Amino acid sequence: MTDARHIETERLILRRPDAMDFDKWAGFKASTRARMAGGMQCRAEAWRSFAHMVGHWTLRGFGWFVVTGKDEGRSLGIVGAHFPEGWPERELGWTIWSADDEGRGYASEAARAARDWIFGDLGWSTAVSYIAPQNTKSIRLAERLGARHDPDAPQPHDAPCLVYRHPAPEVPR
């Protein structure tokens, strides 16, 4: 089991999810924005997916962080390392919960920090991002991060998506 993790960037703090994050998560999963991030869910389903994120940390020693703005302390979304049973390989993922918080580079800042942690502390040799084909913003971000579409990579069987592979850690970014 890994100790509590806490990553700081210029504008953001990445921390492990806690009970206080659930209402915000449930609100996001009830919104149409969740369609491109695992699907919309009622509150009971959202509890299960939220608890899954929390338990994933215990089982794997890594997982999703809640991304929080340093200035207001407001939670903005999630970013992290995800590898549930049934997934072909380990993922670097990101989601900004509200359209109001998009377009400010938060996802990019958080994803870069999480990827450094994944390749550095966790020592992964590769990472993919699974992205819904209609999620053009995420595709653009993946490309800005240097990830490339990998048409040969297997997809999670329950979530057909595009697979973007990140540059291996030894390649200068």
Add this chain to the structure above:
Amino acid sequence: MTDVPVLTTERLTLRAPRLADFEPYAAFFASERSVHEGGPLDRVQSWREFATAIAAWTLRGYGVWSIEDRGTGAYLGETGLFHPDYYPEAELGWTLIHEAEGKGFAHEAALAARGWAYDIAGMATLVSYIAPANVRSIRLAERLDARPDPDAVRPEHDPCLVYRHPAPETLR
């Protein structure tokens, strides 16, 4: 994450669930024997159940333990406190893998978990939600002196029986 307490009984250790427990856990839930516990489940579904149950320690400050045979270290099942958002109150539950049944392990483990819930966590009451056809669990609930509570609110869409455990003060 809250440190998960280790409980020791005559024959059992109750400790934090870990990744190695997932294999026997998933094997149990893949079998028909899990029909009263919401199964059968495939590995993906089992993973989500397992991770979700473990998360309670972080989200609620109480949760489930893996049950281990003190002598052999073998994994025997799970017991502990379940309280997802959609449960009206905290539940004491138990699940044993097939090989561990019929030896009183569930009784021994559930007693220890209930003792911790009442004496350490300071909980005032506990229920067990049991499928009406789950005769073994009903028998165990009765051995634990839990009684049907027809007035208790049930989890939504769950036609289970609600057994209420004796209040902590009546057990002292």
